[in-house]
Amino acid sequence: MREVSSDCRVAWFLGLAGLIPFVAGGVIAWWGSSAWQVTAVYGFSYYSAVILSFLGGVHWGSALQVPRPDNRRRLFIAMVPSLIAWPALLFNVVTGLWVLLAGFILIGGYDLSRDGREGFPAWYFKLRGLLTGVVVAFHLIVLLRLGG
Template identity: 60%
Template sequence: MTRHRTAWGLGLSGLIPFIACLVVAFLGPTAWQVTAVYAFVYYAAVILSFLGGAHWGAVLQRTDKARMPGDIRRLALAMLPSLIAWPSLMLSPVMGIWVLMVGFVLIWIYDLSREGRFGWPKWYLLLRSVLTVVVVLAHAGMVLRLGESAWGF
């Protein structure tokens, strides 16, 4: 199996916890619903942090000695997902989900930028886009599950 297919398979399987938590939050026994909401938030924080780490890897894996413009900025920006994810765990679940959803959108926008997409194969950006759309929709679904007051108005 090629790296490309393996990455797609692993990436798509990484959606299972998001979807499972969302389903349990809607349909599970009450005690499980509460656990599912917290599990969703914790998993989202871990995955958002992972996305920042991927950018570290993109910069550090290059074997050429030439420093590319934006390397330092990219390494610094790669820290932002963790700095968004960690504090989200200290917020209420509703606020944490909102903060994490914004974090996923922001890192996706950066991934699609000229600087952020440097070093990735073209298929990776499609994978990232598919995964991010599903993850953001799952976050919106969890906000919906938590009720109208979760929308903040």
Template identity: 60%
Template sequence: MEDRRTAWLLGLAGLLPFLLTLGMAGWGPEGWQETAVRAFLCYSAVILSFLGGTHWGAALQNPQPGHSSRLLIAMAPSLIAWPALLFSPLWGLAVLCVGFVLVWGYDLSRSGRCGWPAWYWQLRTLLTVIVVLAHVVLLTHLW
């Protein structure tokens, strides 16, 4: 129970950099807005890569016959996130947003669910919805 509470607290706290940089990008001083967009992009790439790392760990902790592909899939978020930082902010945001949706889709698949407690999906869904909405808001602001 304590792990669940800690995971929820840390997960929600992990939204703060998204929300703070989103606020600064949209409503902060003009000189800070470009930096805030870049900070949002970098944090987004880090978190997307982190999500891949969780699957790497889950695959190693809970090996299942025929699930070796999970290790390969766990690399995909990093391979999406890193190039997204090389694109223009608008395209980078779009790629990262799609990356979060794809990882969430895999999380909900049979092999993606393996090894996680049942409550984890409520947390992942809430966090993903907020993160994707933050990307959409920033995309519409930049558009």
């Protein structure tokens, strides 16, 4: 049996803990009091933008750590999530959530590409797949609540 590194365990723990605001926001958007529903939806949107930007930072860090011929392209790609997340907050909340959802799907697709996978351990993509799946599902849950 292979031993799991402590970094892997910590990353899984933190990644799963990072889902709490998405899950809580989705649940409160449906079953919280009216005042809490509004707060939950906006909090969900803002947190979503922060996390989407963070995913770009993951690739930025990878490009700086591992010298590769395509690093310039990867650095540019690493900026895309932030350039999607920030304007998404300027739209009305429904449009913004659709834009953020598209951003998660796009960066998830890049993560699965040959270039996107380079430099990361295999376990990272299992974690990213699970996290992205939950995030996408909760975007759809909140959008359904908003009639979007």
